Amino acid sequence: MAETIPSAQSTEIRPTGEDNVIEVLDLHVHFFTTLGVVRALNGVTFKIPRGRVLGVVGESGSGKSVTGFSIMQLVQHPGKIVKGQILLKARKDDQPINILKYDRHSQQMRNIRGNEVGMIFQEPMTSLNPSYTVGNQIQEAILLHQTPDKDEAWRRTVDILRRVGMPNPERIARSYPHELSGGMRQRAMIAMALSCTPSLLIADEPTTALDVTTEAQILDLMRELQKDIGMSIMFITHNMGVVAQMCDEVVVMYLGRIVERASVEEIFYDPKHPYTVALLRSIPRIGLSKGEKLEVIKGGVPDSYSTVTGCPFHPRCPNFMPGICDKVMPAETPIEGNPHHTVRCHLYPGSAAEAEVETSGLAPGTAPAAS
Amino acid sequence: MVNYIIRRVLYMIVTVFFISIIAFILINLPPGSALDAQIQRLRQQGGDISMQQINDLKERYGLNDPVYVQYLKWIGGAIHGDFGQSFTYNAPVGELIWSRIAVSVILSLFALIFAWVVAIPVGVYSATHRYTVPDYIVTVIQFVGIAIPEFLLALLLLVFAATVLHMDAGGLNSQQFQNAPWSWAKLMDTIKHIWIPVIVIGAGSTAWLTRVMRANLLDVLNYQYVQTARAKGLKENVVIWKHAVRNALHPLIMSLGTALPTLISGEVIVSIVLNIPSDGPLFLASLQTKDMYLAITFVLLQSVLLVVGNLLADFLLAWADPRVRLE
Numbered sequence: 001m002a003e004t005i006p007s008a009q010s011t012e013i014r015p016t017g018e019d020n021v022i023e024v025l026d027l028h029v030h031f032f033t034t035l036g037v038v039r040a041l042n043g044v045t046f047k048i049p050r051g052r053v054l055g056v057v058g059e060s061g062s063g064k065s066v067t068g069f070s071i072m073q074l075v076q077h078p079g080k081i082v083k084g085q086i087l088l089k090a091r092k093d094d095q096p097i098n099i100l101k102y103d104r105h106s107q108q109m110r111n112i113r114g115n116e117v118g119m120i121f122q123e124p125m126t127s128l129n130p131s132y133t134v135g136n137q138i139q140e141a142i143l144l145h146q147t148p149d150k151d152e153a154w155r156r157t158v159d160i161l162r163r164v165g166m167p168n169p170e171r172i173a174r175s176y177p178h179e180l181s182g183g184m185r186q187r188a189m190i191a192m193a194l195s196c197t198p199s200l201l202i203a204d205e206p207t208t209a210l211d212v213t214t215e216a217q218i219l220d221l222m223r224e225l226q227k228d229i230g231m232s233i234m235f236i237t238h239n240m241g242v243v244a245q246m247c248d249e250v251v252v253m254y255l256g257r258i259v260e261r262a263s264v265e266e267i268f269y270d271p272k273h274p275y276t277v278a279l280l281r282s283i284p285r286i287g288l289s290k291g292e293k294l295e296v297i298k299g300g301v302p303d304s305y306s307t308v309t310g311c312p313f314h315p316r317c318p319n320f321m322p323g324i325c326d327k328v329m330p331a332e333t334p335i336e337g338n339p340h341h342t343v344r345c346h347l348y349p350g351s352a353a354e355a356e357v358e359t360s361g362l363a364p365g366t367a368p369a370a371s
Numbered sequence: 372m373v374n375y376i377i378r379r380v381l382y383m384i385v386t387v388f389f390i391s392i393i394a395f396i397l398i399n400l401p402p403g404s405a406l407d408a409q410i411q412r413l414r415q416q417g418g419d420i421s422m423q424q425i426n427d428l429k430e431r432y433g434l435n436d437p438v439y440v441q442y443l444k445w446i447g448g449a450i451h452g453d454f455g456q457s458f459t460y461n462a463p464v465g466e467l468i469w470s471r472i473a474v475s476v477i478l479s480l481f482a483l484i485f486a487w488v489v490a491i492p493v494g495v496y497s498a499t500h501r502y503t504v505p506d507y508i509v510t511v512i513q514f515v516g517i518a519i520p521e522f523l524l525a526l527l528l529l530v531f532a533a534t535v536l537h538m539d540a541g542g543l544n545s546q547q548f549q550n551a552p553w554s555w556a557k558l559m560d561t562i563k564h565i566w567i568p569v570i571v572i573g574a575g576s577t578a579w580l581t582r583v584m585r586a587n588l589l590d591v592l593n594y595q596y597v598q599t600a601r602a603k604g605l606k607e608n609v610v611i612w613k614h615a616v617r618n619a620l621h622p623l624i625m626s627l628g629t630a631l632p633t634l635i636s637g638e639v640i641v642s643i644v645l646n647i648p649s650d651g652p653l654f655l656a657s658l659q660t661k662d663m664y665l666a667i668t669f670v671l672l673q674s675v676l677l678v679v680g681n682l683l684a685d686f687l688l689a690w691a692d693p694r695v696r697l698e
């Protein structure tokens with residue numbers, strides 16, 4: 001239902017010449033709800049180099065999942081991709097294609113889902129269908145994309161289950177989801193997503209619902225499979241600790257925008273955006289003495305129907321500068337001496353230079369920005 | 372599994388047994404019996420009836436015994452298929468009842484099939500096209516279907532059949548087949564007639580099931596596994612029918628347990644209006660005339676249908692939902 005609006009093609013941004021599995025360019029996604037328009041993504045641009053793991057972090061509601069679903073063209077009604085490009089380059093020697101040209105119900109799009117791009121979700125308890133065996137659900141994907149031969153597909157199903165570390169994969173394949181533990185189900189989901197060896201895996205908070213031990217095992221498994229298969233991962237999480245274990249590069253999202261991007265080392269050792277700094281402060285650390293409180297970012301994410309003028313983070317920012325932060329939207333600026341580390345913040349020189357003044361008004365009938 | 376079935380069947384027998392006791396007591400509570408009515412009639416016909424004759428009759432029907440003895444005599448016979456005598460028809464209850472029960476069960480089964488065959492696709496369409504014009508139309512029809520009295524719908528269909536289709540509607544057969552033995556021609560004739568009662572009896576549950584189907588499917592469509600199925604690259608049709616509908620059917624299956632008896636008692640009015648030889652009108656009459664053994668046999672058979680329906684529904688549910696364990 002959510003076709004891309006023709007204007008998506010009009011502002012073509014040239015792909016870079018690098019070998020990126022996916023390039024998302026100036027992506028805008030709006031939800032046309034009965035209460036007004038929710039601007040879930042407001043110009044998101046990032047790329048994932050082949051074989052690398054990109055962490056996408058941010059508080060809940062910042063648009064991480066919508067970004068992931070956009071790549072699959074599975075943004076749910078009433079959401080629509082209103083602008084932008086998503087360039088997929090499944091194999092090294094392919095030409096990048098803008099998949100938003102395809103209708104979301106088209107054969108081409110279905111060939112991409114599950115085949116070129118796999119996806120796993122947060123809730124292992126509900127992401128498998130309770131009415132079919134684990135094997136049946138994995139086999140279904142293999143039959144769809146890889147081989148029409150049922151026996152062969154079943155053999156591969158058992159193989160991939162063994163590959164993700166399932167003890168007794170033949171038995172697991174014949175089990176129903178409710179017969180498995182949360183960790184086992186997430187392994188099954190990983191097996192399903194990897195069954196067709198996709199070039200990109202979108203992992204939407206895959207370990208958030210798991211206990212710490214299981215989380216560590218699943219992360220190890222994903223790292224190992226990622227190296228073996230050589231795929232790229234878009235790893236969505238709100239947990240900075242997980243980012244440190246998993247990712248090569250990081251983008252930090254706030255209210256549908258990327259506010260900082262850098263390599264994982266720089267995010268941890270030299271964070272620039274006050275929001276990133278605050279996110280890092282909220283990780284529990286070993287060595288935190290007992291009385292010491294874990295920091296929380298003050299305030300909450302503003303309600304999503306309204307648009308904040310200026311920098312969207314200014315109402316919560318400890319470094320708020322009146323007169324500029326609440327008036328002018330900061331532009332994405334490279335940090336001096338490092339073109340790969342960029343930030344959207346007026347604390348850094350150059351950010352206001354090409355800044356846009358946010359004029360897009362309030363959605364009708366909604367309250368002004370929350371404080 | 373075998374243990375489970377044996378246990379369930381035992382429970383069923385106990386349940387039916389208790390229902391029969393309670394029903395027997397209830398039917399015996401109001402003063403007078405069908406026998407009194409019969410005596411009345413004989414008196415009116417002129418004959419003077421002596422106390423001796425009355426006592427003979429009472430003796431014959433066992434009405435002089437205490438209630439529990441009457442009950443024991445009756446249930447003892449019922450186990451062997453002898454359900455006692457009908458006072459008003461002066462015939463064995465079994466003879467009166469079987470053909471009518473058969474008609475009722477057939478009508479109800481067809482109505483049930485009709486309801487499912489219509490409700491599932493319409494409910495699915497309604498849910499997947501939520502807030503579009505067709506969905507609104509379906510919703511309106513549903514509310515009409517639930518609200519319209521069955522006799523009215525029956526009359527409307529009769530008029531429609533008579534004026535538009537020019538058929539001799541009403542009853543289960545045309546005049547010439549009414550008392551004819553079963554034959555190919557009579558079967559075809561029955562099929563031509565049966566759709567009216569089937570629609571009328573099924574209308575309410577069709578509307579209700581459509582509503583349930585729509586609501587369940589909307590729920591299920593929000594589950595993560597539906598997104599998982601889409602993310603695999605499945606066609607939307609497969610996503611809906613294989614992954615969503617399958618899980619939205621459970622409440623419908625659970626409702627099957629009660630559907631059969633409801634349908635059977637629901638067709639009383641319809642059968643009267645449409646002049647159909649089903650068990651409904653006879654049951655009603657038996658209650659009015661306090662035709663004790665006839666009435667109680669109906670109650671017994673309906674409770675048997677209820678418990679059997681429930682058991683079947685449980686089996687179906689266990690088959691449809693692997694999380695349900697029968698033990």
Ligand SMILES: Nc1ncnc2c1ncn2[C@@H]1O[C@H](COP(=O)(O)OP(=O)(O)O)[C@@H](O)[C@H]1O
Binds near residue numbers: 061064076
């Ligand atoms: N179905 C929907 N209807 C309306 N708004 C939605 C819907 N789904 C997502 N959004 C909006 O998109 C924003 C981003 O959501 P999401 O991507 O799920 O955040 P997260 O970063 O927690 O994954 C939310 O704040 C919400 O306002």
Ligand SMILES: [Mg+2]
Binds near residue numbers: 064065066204
């Ligand atoms: Mg999310």
